[in-house]
Amino acid sequence: MDSKFPQKGRKWDDLQKQMTEMSQNDLDWQHGRHSAFVWHANDEVKEVSRKAYSMFISTNGLGKIVFPSILTMEQEVIAMVLSNLNGEGAAGHMTSGGTESIFLAVKAARDWAREKKPDITQPEIIAPSSAHPALNKSAHYLGMTVVRVPTRPDFRADVDAISNAINKNTILLYASAPTFSMGVIDPIADLGRVAQEKNLWLHVDACVGGILGPFVRKAGYPVPDFDFSLPGVTSISADLHKSGFTAKGASTITFRNQELQAYTRYDFEDWPSGLYSSLTFTGTNPGGAIAAAWAVMNFLGEEGYIELAKISMQIRKRLEKGLAQIKGIKVWGKPDLWAVAYGSDAYDILSVTYKMWERGWMVAPNSKPPGIHFMATPVHAPFVDEYLDALKESVADVTGGNTPDSPIEVRYA
Ligand SMILES: Cc1ncc(COP(=O)(O)O)c(C=O)c1O
Incomplete structure (x- = not known):
């Protein structure tokens, strides 16, 4: 890494290009691949x-x-x-x-x-x-x-x-x-x-x-x-x-x-x-x-925030509905707002987390009990089905397609 203080200043176009390149491996939150860190309502609000x-x-x-x-x-x-x-x-x-x-x-x-x-x-x-x-x-x-x-x-x-x-x-x-x-x-x-x-x-x-x-x-x-x-x-x-x-x-x-x-x-x-x-x-x-x-x-006013609240809650509900259809997954507790966490008594959810990461979904792990945590934000709305598909595939990778009938030992119990 060249960390010397530059002797001469550089042009903005050049800096912007370099910064754009540097950001290539950053979290792809624009496609909902995150579960924390970014709260984006929409492009208008950002502007x-x-x-x-x-x-x-x-x-x-x-x-x-x-x-x-x-x-x-x-x-x-x-x-x-x-x-x-x-x-x-x-x-x-x-x-x-x-x-x-x-x-x-x-x-x-x-x-x-x-x-x-x-x-x-x-x-x-x-x-x-x-x-x-x-x-x-x-x-x-x-x-x-x-x-x-x-x-x-x-x-x-x-x-x-x-x-x-x-x-x-x-x-x-x-x-x-x-x-x-x-x-x-x-x-x-x-x-x-x-x-x-x-x-x-x-x-x-x-x-x-x-x-x-x-x-x-x-x-x-x-x-x-x-x-x-x-x-x-x-x-x-x-x-x-x-x-x-x-x-x-x-x-x-x-x-x-x-x-x-x-x-x-x-x-x-x-x-x-x-x-x-x-x-x-x-x-x-x-x-x-x-x-x-x-x-x-x-800019948003009450009306704008109520709309964002509805979108966020609908995402959580859609996600929960999809989770209920994946064998072995269960939602932990009864979440009150747009954040939800789930885990499994049937397989190692941490391994599922790693498989999600390999697929580009930077899901946040929980440790006690082991699980995956998700904060629904409006940017996730178009990607709920993709998320659930990636999760199904990740679970299949871990279980070999066979969800064990009896619970395995939980890693961080
Ligand atoms: C419940 C709760 N409290 C406090 C914090 C800390 O906030 P910040 O990261 O803005 O300092 C967080 C961050 O995620 C949080 O979720």
Whole structure:
């Protein structure tokens, strides 16, 4: 690899050609060959996003005093998100992604507990085993401990087991809407009751479901409550760059009220340039991502998102119907939104995963239990049948066309 800093600059045409070549082996998401990483609504939405991003590409979200346009757009994005999360009286701000939003919720809970529960010196978080690793990453940086409690057989948080795990150091309970791996929404109403009773912070990781989930409900599908309508919910992370279909680098962290939001703030003064104060982990942050989010949300409106919600749910249903026809495959749990996971008691699903990869379908594996995970997005719509055909062939490769009658030993049980 030639990694020298070039002495002379090069022409854009030349660079574009080289970058196009470099991208030849990238994930073929345009043909639905992915199950995570990319959230593409359609080409029109992408174009709006691209144009809005480039209009504000030079702005800096850290300097909202000098970029009042960015401040206004961020406030309007948060207001739109909160109007869908029953967030009357709630407050929040934008971040660079789900991990930063979760980090800020954990930091806020820690600093809240330092003030309100000063006797706790070793703060602990109790989470279902399905929680996204961003939780442990945040706790690691913030000097906190995460206790992971096994989920129920339906892959949702086990509220009784979580209640039993609460101890004198517990400050925060954690739930997902939905979980990344299985696509199920935890029993957040019940967890909220426990949190209220014990005066604990409850964070809802709605990084996947927080933006499109409410529109799935508006499209007529039943969606369990997961937002501020539940009195025990303290904070919610909801990613715009996932089911909001906006440009990457955009998420939201919202709190039941402004007083709780204030615990995300970090102030520092003891340096030569006066007070540095921010609500985010990042310093400089891309005004372009905020502008793109504002533009996409206004471009799509409720109607546009309801349509995307319907398309995503129909894909999941079509996929589930096809899966039911493949001998030995079973869907894990009862997914609530557009994400689904399946596995097999009859054959080694990991080998099926490898066969799918060989066919160019970059399916995401689950390990506990072994399975394959799929996030339906509108780009998958034309390719559901191709996916199912590839899966049938991959299963046949693994079983030699004969599905064993008795279950084989499961690899990662
Ligand atoms: C449920 C959940 N939470 C948090 C995250 C982390 O989000 P990000 O990758 O934007 O930091 C993800 C990412 O897939 C997720 O699925």
